[in-house]
Amino acid sequence: MAELVATLASTHHPFYLKATTMPAEQQMPQAPEWKRKIEAYRETLARTRPDILVMVGSDHFHQIFLDNCPQFLIGKSEAYDATFYNEEREFGIPKFLLKGDPDMSGFMHRHLMDQNFDFAFSNDLKIDHSIICPIITVRPTNDLPVVPIYTNIFAPPLQSPQRFYDLGRAIRKAIDDYPSDKRIAAIGTGHLSLELGGPRQFMETGPDPEFDRQAIEWLRQGDIDAILHNVTHQSMAGSGNATHGFLNFILMLGVAGPEVADYVDNLDLFHTMEAYFTWYPKEQAA
C-alpha cells in the first residue's frame, strides 16, 4: 500500500514570491527572514522523498463561481495549468504546468465517495494560487504529480469544522488504502485570522492576533477537541471575514491525525500571521 510520509499545513501568502525576489533594496524588512523560514519549512517535505503530492486548497473564484459551486471537488487530469490572469496581475505569480496522477485521483475519488463524501470532479481544472503558493514555497522544482482537492471556504453555506476534519480523516484512509508503493505527501493551505475587503484588512497584524496565537497552539498540540469546541462559522467571522480558510487547517489535522506536530514555525507579517506545520505519521488511520 502507499505510504503517507508527511502532512504539511500552512498559510498561503500570494506575495511571497514577489516579496522575496524583487531587488533587495525594495524588499520589505522581513523578506530575508521570511525566505529563511520558507526554505527551512521546505526541507521538512524534501527529507521525506515523496512521489506524489495530494494538495488541498480552495479556488478563489478563478475557475469556480456561484453558478455551479461544489463544496468539495477533486481534479482528475494528466496535467493542470495554473495561475489566472488576475493572479499574475495582482500577485506577480507566473504560469505553471503541473503533472497530474489520474490513477490516484480516480482511486481517491471512488474511495471518498464510498466514505460518503459526494465529491464533484473536474477533468479540466485550472489551478489557482491556493495550490501554486505551496508549490512555490515547498516544492519549487514542481517535479511531482499532484492530486488536487478543492474545498469551499468562500461561498456560504460552508460545511462544518467537524465535516472538514472528517474529510481529512477520509483522505488519510484513502491514501493508506491506495494500492501502490508510492510515497505520498499531503499538503494543504488556508489561513489563520484574515480580513479581505473589510474594515480590518491590511492592518499591522492580522485582524485577531489572539485567535492566531491560540490556533497555532491547538495545531501544535493536535488538539482537535479544543478546535471543534471553540471554532464555529460565527467565531471565524468574528476573527476576520476570510478566517474560514482555517477550515483547511482543520482538514489537514484530520489527515495527520490528532497528533503533536513535528515542526511548527510562524512569522508575524503585515496583516497576517503566517504559520507552517508538518506532521510525520505515527499511526494508521482507523
Added chain:
Amino acid sequence: MSKYYVNKFLFTVDRDPQYLKRYAEDPRSFVATWEQSIGPKLNDAETSRVHTFTQAEREALINHDYVALFEMGAHFFLNLTIFIGIYDEPYMAKDGPLAFQKEFARKLQHWKGRDYPSVET
C-alpha cells in the same frame, strides 16, 4: 436585488483584461454593455435573462462604489480584487504600497465590531 448578478459582474470583469480596462475608463458605458450582452451569457450559445440589477446596484457599479457594494453583500474577495486591479497602481504611485487597500478599510470603519452584511447568495 441580485447579489448573484453583482458578483457575476465583478467575477467576469476582474478576470478579463479588456473588460477591466473598459470598466476602469468608462464605467457607465461599460455597465450598460455588460447588462445587454455580457451578463446574460451562460456560454457561447446560451443566454439567460432571469437576473437583473436594481437601480442601486447599477449605480454602485457605475460609481466604483465598493462601500455600497460591501453593504449590499457583494462578495468581499471579488469586491476587493477588482478595485485593486483598477486603483492599486495609481494609489501606490502617489502614496506608497497598500495605500488603496488602507483607504478601502478606512471607508468601512463603521462596520467594525458589527456583523457584516451576509455574502450568502
